[in-house]
Amino acid sequence: MKKALLSLSSMLLVFLISGCFLTKPISSSDNYAGRFVRVNLKNPGHHEISVEHDGTVIKNLSLTENQDHFYFFAKDPGTYDVFVDGDRFSLKVFPPKWQVLIWMAADNSLREYVQPDLDEISLYGASSSILVALDGTSDEILAMSDEGLRALRKTQIDSGSGKELREFVKEFSVNHSKKFLIIWDHGSSWIGDSKYRNDFSSRAVALDEESNDALTLPELSMALDGLGIDLLGFDACFMGSVEVIYQLRKDAGYIIASGDYEPGDGWSYSFLKDLSGYPEDVAKDVENSYSEEYSESYQKWSLSVFDTSKIEKLVSKFEDIISGVPTPITKYIAHDLENFDSYKRYIKDVGEVLKAYGEEIPDGVVTYKWSSGGYEMNVLFPNPGDLEKVYESYSDLDFASKTGWLEYLEEAGL
Numbered sequence: 055m056k057k058a059l060l061s062l063s064s065m066l067l068v069f070l071i072s073g074c075f076l077t078k079p080i081s082s083s084d085n086y087a088g089r090f091v092r093v094n095l096k097n098p099g100h101h102e103i104s105v106e107h108d109g110t111v112i113k114n115l116s117l118t119e120n121q122d123h124f125y126f127f128a129k130d131p132g133t134y135d136v137f138v139d140g141d142r143f144s145l146k147v148f149p150p151k152w153q154v155l156i157w158m159a160a161d162n163s164l165r166e167y168v169q170p171d172l173d174e175i176s177l178y179g180a181s182s183s184i185l186v187a188l189d190g191t192s193d194e195i196l197a198m199s200d201e202g203l204r205a206l207r208k209t210q211i212d213s214g215s216g217k218e219l220r221e222f223v224k225e226f227s228v229n230h231s232k233k234f235l236i237i238w239d240h241g242s243s244w245i246g247d248s249k250y251r252n253d254f255s256s257r258a259v260a261l262d263e264e265s266n267d268a269l270t271l272p273e274l275s276m277a278l279d280g281l282g283i284d285l286l287g288f289d290a291c292f293m294g295s296v297e298v299i300y301q302l303r304k305d306a307g308y309i310i311a312s313g314d315y316e317p318g319d320g321w322s323y324s325f326l327k328d329l330s331g332y333p334e335d336v337a338k339d340v341e342n343s344y345s346e347e348y349s350e351s352y353q354k355w356s357l358s359v360f361d362t363s364k365i366e367k368l369v370s371k372f373e374d375i376i377s378g379v380p381t382p383i384t385k386y387i388a389h390d391l392e393n394f395d396s397y398k399r400y401i402k403d404v405g406e407v408l409k410a411y412g413e414e415i416p417d418g419v420v421t422y423k424w425s426s427g428g429y430e431m432n433v434l435f436p437n438p439g440d441l442e443k444v445y446e447s448y449s450d451l452d453f454a455s456k457t458g459w460l461e462y463l464e465e466a467g468l
Contacts, residue, residue, distance in 0.1 A: 086150040088183035088228045090125040090199035090206075093136060093145070098122035104137040125199055127206055131228065149230040150183040152329040152336065155223055159213030159239035159260035160190035167318055171238070176202030179326035183231065187222045189213035189262060195222075213239070213260045214267025216277035223281050234285040234329075234336060235278070235306070237269075238320065241290030243432060244271050244297045245400060247447045259290055271301045271451060278305035285310065285333040287340060289320045292397060294358050296404055296433040300369060300453045303362040308333045308421070310340055313403065314356045314428030322347040334359065338422050345424040356428030359421040367416040368404075372433075372457050375411050381466035385438060387411070388468050392437045400444050402435040434459065441468040 085091045095101065098121060105113040105126045112134075113126045128134060128147040136143045156175070160168045168190050175184060176198075184198040189211040196203040212218055227233060241259040247270040260269040269277070278286070286306035288294070294311035302309060324346075325339040337359040344357045375384075387410040391402050408414055415431070423430050434448060441463055454460045 085128065085145060085147045086183050087128050087131040087147050088150060088153050088185060088197070088226060088231070089128065090197055090204055091128045091134070091145065091147060092123055092125055092200055094123045095121075095138065101139050102137075106135045106137070107132060125204065127197055129226070131230070149228050151232060152234060153183040153226075153228050153231045154179065154185070154234045154236065154326065154329070155226060156184065156186040156236045156238055157213065157219055157222065157260060158186055158188045158190070159237070159262060160188065161211075161213060161262045161264050162240060164239065164318070165190055167320065171320065171323060172196070172203055174323040175326060178324050179329075182326055182329050183228065184326070185222075185226045187211055187213075187219075212262055212265040212267055214262040214265060214269055216269055216273040219260075219269070219274075220277040220281070223278075223283075227281070232284045232333065233282060234287065234333075235283050236287040236289055237293075238289040241288055241293045241316075242397065243292040243295040243401065244301075244434075244451055245292075245397065245444055245447055247271055247451070259288065259293060271298060275301050275305055275452075278302065281305070284308070285337055287311070287321075287337075289316070291316045292401070292432060294356070294360070294429070294431050295401065296365075296368060296372075296431060297448075297451050297453045299360045299362060299365050299431075300456070301451060303365050306362060308337050309360045309362060310337045310357065311360070312355070312357050312428065313431040314354060315397075317348065317351070317353065317355065319347075334361075334421055341422050341424050348426065351426060354425075354427035356423070356425035356430055358423040358425075358430055360431070361418055361421050364416065364418040368419045369453065369457060371408060371413050371416065372459055375413070376458055376462045379411060381462065384463070384466040385468065388435065388438050388466070391435065394437070398429075399437045399440050400434065401429075401432040403429040404431040404433045407433060407435050434463070436463070436468050438468055 099119050101117045103115050103117060103124060104111060115124060131147050131149045134145045134147055136145055179198055180200050180202055182198060186196040188194050188196060193211040194208050195206045197206045237260055239260045247258045258268045258270045283306040286309045288311040294313035299309055322343040325343040329336060341357050341359060348355050393399060405415055448454050448460050
């Protein structure tokens with residue numbers, strides 16, 4: 055019996071030395087879908103590699119003598135078969151708790167801020183499922199690996215196209231994962247929405263100078279309809295408005311945005327190092343990282359988290375004003391709140407507007423907020439005489455048709 059065991063041990067030793075075990079890929083329990091999976095080989099050298107998922111080959115490659123690992127993109131959860139020189143090994147890929155999809159519209163004056171943000175995303179998000187649709191100097195889809203963002207494919211992107219945004223989210227969304235969509239770019243709330251045709255001087259969000267296009271609010275809402283976005287973020291100016299939140303109320307559970315200008319550097323992406331919890335928890339992490347980044351700035355910045363399920367309570371405040379406050383009072387308030395900033399001549403801080411009417415923002419609409427003096431949330435409230443300049447931009451918004459706010463301000467002589 056002892057001789058038999060000794061013989062078996064000797065055979066096992068020979069088997070190991072022969073290298074049959076040395077080519078086995080090393081997998082770990084943190085292989086997640088929606089990112090690049092790294093496969094390490096214990097035996098570096100020339101190998102013929104193939105990766106299959108559900109019987110479909112998704113990657114073929116040859117490794118050189120000095121290569122001891124390779125990557126493949128795992129689009130979906132499940133079992134992936136890795137063939138190393140014909141020997142098959144299986145890897146399990148799991149759905150991540152959170153998936154971050156970033157629509158980086160940088161085909162405009164924000165190009166210089168792309169690489170610093172990509173570096174931040176790579177640094178802090180290396181263990182997360184993150185995909186970036188980059189429309190800039192070169193257009194490409196980037197996906198996260200344990201060494202940072204890697205190019206998944208070159209493509210042509212019109213970042214002002216709602217259809218293309220929808221296709222991006224649908225293609226890369228992982229089932230059974232919470233989804234955080236970030237739209238990165240210039241933003242003007244709803245200003246220029248309806249007029250945005252071929253005149254680039256007017257705009258909404260996600261401006262593409264090459265295609266001369268941008269996302270209007272109605273277009274954005276149609277693009278996101280039914281996609282199951284848990285958290286929607288705007289790394290862009292002025293998107294924290296009553297009109298934006300109301301227009302997108304059915305498209306995301308929570309929205310995080312600034313009611314005012316954002317600095318060119320935009321968000322700090324350090325929040326990516328710990329993506330966990332409920333949507334409001336992740337949103338609070340975004341806000342905390344933003345406030346830490348800019349708390350010492352002398353500029354007036356802000357960032358707020360909005361619960362879209364509560365926005366109707368705020369909308370009803372404006373319906374009460376329309377039905378109960380004579381228009382001459384509104385014109386008096388407009389003179390009192392005049393601001394000649396290029397954007398703020400058309401919009402004002404919601405809190406200030408409601409306060410002038412003896413009202414306040416209902417509890418729960420703004421879940422978290424940080425401000426160094428910037429607008430917490432904005433709303434249409436133009437300087438006297440300026441309404442006609444944005445009338446068409448505003449007329450087809452859900453908030454306008456729901457409340458009659460536009461007509462009320464017109465009757466007030468604004």
